[in-house]
Amino acid sequence: MNPNPAFISFKNITKRFPGVLALDDVSFDIARGSCHALMGENGAGKSTLGKILAGVYVADGGGIHLDGKPVHAANPLAARKLGIAMVHQELAFCPDLTVAENLCLGQLPATAGWLDRRRLREQARAMLAEIESDIAVDTPIGELSTAQEQMVQIAGAVGTGAQIIVMDEPTSSLSVRESEALFELLAKLKQRGLTIIYVSHRLEEIFQLCDTISVLRDGKHVATEKISTTNRERIIQQMVGREVNQYSSKHLAQQPGVEVLRVEDLASPGKFSRVSFTLRRGEILGFAGLVGAGRSEVAQAIFGADPKATGRVFVHGKELALGSVTKSLAAGIGFLPEDRKRMGLVLSMNCRENTSLAILPRLSLGGFVKRGVERALAQRYSDQLRVKTPSIEATISGLSGGNQQKIALAKWLARECDILIVDEPTRGVDVGAKAEIHALLDELACQGLALLVISSELPEVMNLSRRILVLRAGHVAGELAREEFSQPNLMRLMAGVEAQAA
Numbered sequence: 201m202n203p204n205p206a207f208i209s210f211k212n213i214t215k216r217f218p219g220v221l222a223l224d225d226v227s228f229d230i231a232r233g234s235c236h237a238l239m240g241e242n243g244a245g246k247s248t249l250g251k252i253l254a255g256v257y258v259a260d261g262g263g264i265h266l267d268g269k270p271v272h273a274a275n276p277l278a279a280r281k282l283g284i285a286m287v288h289q290e291l292a293f294c295p296d297l298t299v300a301e302n303l304c305l306g307q308l309p310a311t312a313g314w315l316d317r318r319r320l321r322e323q324a325r326a327m328l329a330e331i332e333s334d335i336a337v338d339t340p341i342g343e344l345s346t347a348q349e350q351m352v353q354i355a356g357a358v359g360t361g362a363q364i365i366v367m368d369e370p371t372s373s374l375s376v377r378e379s380e381a382l383f384e385l386l387a388k389l390k391q392r393g394l395t396i397i398y399v400s401h402r403l404e405e406i407f408q409l410c411d412t413i414s415v416l417r418d419g420k421h422v423a424t425e426k427i428s429t430t431n432r433e434r435i436i437q438q439m440v441g442r443e444v445n446q447y448s449s450k451h452l453a454q455q456p457g458v459e460v461l462r463v464e465d466l467a468s469p470g471k472f473s474r475v476s477f478t479l480r481r482g483e484i485l486g487f488a489g490l491v492g493a494g495r496s497e498v499a500q501a502i503f504g505a506d507p508k509a510t511g512r513v514f515v516h517g518k519e520l521a522l523g524s525v526t527k528s529l530a531a532g533i534g535f536l537p538e539d540r541k542r543m544g545l546v547l548s549m550n551c552r553e554n555t556s557l558a559i560l561p562r563l564s565l566g567g568f569v570k571r572g573v574e575r576a577l578a579q580r581y582s583d584q585l586r587v588k589t590p591s592i593e594a595t596i597s598g599l600s601g602g603n604q605q606k607i608a609l610a611k612w613l614a615r616e617c618d619i620l621i622v623d624e625p626t627r628g629v630d631v632g633a634k635a636e637i638h639a640l641l642d643e644l645a646c647q648g649l650a651l652l653v654i655s656s657e658l659p660e661v662m663n664l665s666r667r668i669l670v671l672r673a674g675h676v677a678g679e680l681a682r683e684e685f686s687q688p689n690l691m692r693l694m695a696g697v698e699a700q701a702a
Contacts, residue, residue, distance in 0.1 A: 327359025457481030
């Protein structure tokens, strides 16, 4: 049976935020039972459109039709009654409550006015069984992995009878194996007739999962095409309005300078042990490894954020005291963490304030910040990084993920560090912004900065790095020179699989 070509119809959808036209007269259709991709650069309006469908936002103009009938979801509860649910990129749960309590929070079962915990658990188990998950319902949400939290959120959507699920960047925090498990689940949901709207920056996922793709650019609908009739280059050009070529790192043509960082037998109980390496001026050293290999933990220890770390770290030949972020900063080390929202930014502050956070003493006189200097500095980096924001006074929480990442990076550029550790530099960033960030990191290396780049994306770490250090289960599994780079070589080291003899 052919799917109805107009199960969901967006008709002239318009949405404005202060200083930003997020969606501008967007119209296209989605077929029943399909997996429909939504793609575009950060700030193109993808997530906004999904949130309007799911009742998180209300459109300023236009409307949505389901099966040819106009519908209006004024809030997420109203959307749920229409069979629409959303799995958000930033998972939102009550961490101290159990899986069962979170799943049933909107409709707690009660007997004679008292919470019925037996029925609560039964309901939660039934919802998890719908997606074939065996997560223990009495486990506090805060003890789950990101992948497990996501499965709980999907169970909450499917278990309440949703026939349309919006997935917003579902694999941005998942390992390769966890992503594959998610793909298997989505394939099963699609076989059951559910309609999936899949928002992602990752083209390989789109071609693996989706039937149709709609591209947005600057809040406008550019194209809707079947996956079978398009290709990666065409989609990228539609997204950015220009050709985006893979960036070729220029710093590789230069010889690295003197050693600026030496790590000897760095260890932390239960996290990693005996990690040793060196980093030279003008060099990008890549860190690769599976999730849980210890990459981020090593970076945090070098930055002084691990009080239990042991070993020796030398910066410019001088030993650095471990366990002190203040001393690491004074030594010229900067650290852009993987979790920008929790560790890299203050979401209640604006772009200007976030950019200047790491250098406030330099911008202050008599205890007062020189606002004019601060504004000029923040504006310079905003322009340099092409941050899409109505103003540097805009609150950071209102920006797209890619633009938040640019501001987080601007904070360390303003500090003018000698050594910059960058953990997942392009997580949740679109293909256009990714190329810009790659070019910027390369430019910093050309200027003599020493960079340690951690990435789960093997093409990214191979494209940027001169050398790659591979971690496995908290130990250094090996180091590859550039002429040895290949995804099979990296995966063998990451997984502990020996190369087969020829």
